[in-house]
Amino acid sequence: MSLALDEAAQDLLFREARTAHTFTDEPVTDEQVRTVYDLVKYAPTAFNQCPLRITLVRSAQARARLVRHMAPGNRAKTAAAPLVAVLSADNEFHEELPRLLPHFPQAKDLIYAERPVREASALLNTALQVAYFIIGVRAAGLAAGPMSGFDAAAVRKEFLDDDHTPLVVLALGRPGPDAFRARGPRLDADEVITTV
């Protein structure tokens, strides 16, 4: 069966795209990040809550502060990538809902009045947006290096506030020497899909 998406795009986004572990020195510009965001922002979240927030860690001093909180295996890559972004959930996303969800502005108070409900929902929907963003980085011809191994409480304290939860630290750039590990096997469709 063939997909509507052409083979070259399938390769770019999924089959040939790989998680990079080293990068060249070529900068990643704010314009590139905005272009990626302006594409992937359209992908769906529950009640259009759009909870993803992106912190670009650009200054040398900020980068050093971030590296300290990464798991040891992620430090070299975090230090060396041309750009690193902290992708976090805004647990107070409901404040924007009257504007984002004009056909049901009551969602702010009817559904998301309680903080634990917001935190759980922001976690799920931010993770969706993180994945859209990774696909968008690949759509820009860049490689992404998503990392979840870091001290989340420390990163929150260093760069965010109590209303934001960091989910993923993402290295971005052009792949450098020996950027790719051997790709691990994936589960077969038969192992993942069942029918009832």
Place this chain on the structure above:
Amino acid sequence: MSLALDEAAQDLLFREARTAHTFTDEPVTDEQVRTVYDLVKYAPTAFNQCPLRITLVRSAQARARLVRHMAPGNRAKTAAAPLVAVLSADNEFHEELPRLLPHFPQAKDLIYAERPVREASALLNTALQVAYFIIGVRAAGLAAGPMSGFDAAAVRKEFLDDDHTPLVVLALGRPGPDAFRARGPRLDADEVITTV
């Protein structure tokens, strides 16, 4: 700035793709689902854990059991879509890690020995895979209708077991009459991206 991904593919996956609320009767085949899965399975998860599991709710009896547990606003769509899938996290994903992560098989016991650690990590990484799958459904030329409004405990009991957590129920098919609501506004890049 232009992306490496061509404009038609950008439109197909993000700009023109929309969450569908009604569908035609055209069936969605197992082959289509497998083709989508076989593309998006390559997108990254932490330590290649691949925790997403897909339950296709095909029989009329199973569909009726699922509809009962959906939020009222999601019932008609869940009942009428040509195919509905329960997308869940396998909290025992670590059992497959020695095979999926051959360069670091010790991850199974060193990192994921404790169930709460696995549950938190499976939640994040399954959500990433849910988003990849939504993009893949769009790549197949189909519309996706992701829903998080359902009784998760009841859906788990009905279709899964204690080791699996349902995250999203996904309707799939070709858009039917009045399938699309007006698209809500998105946050501007300036509202989402900050630099340190």
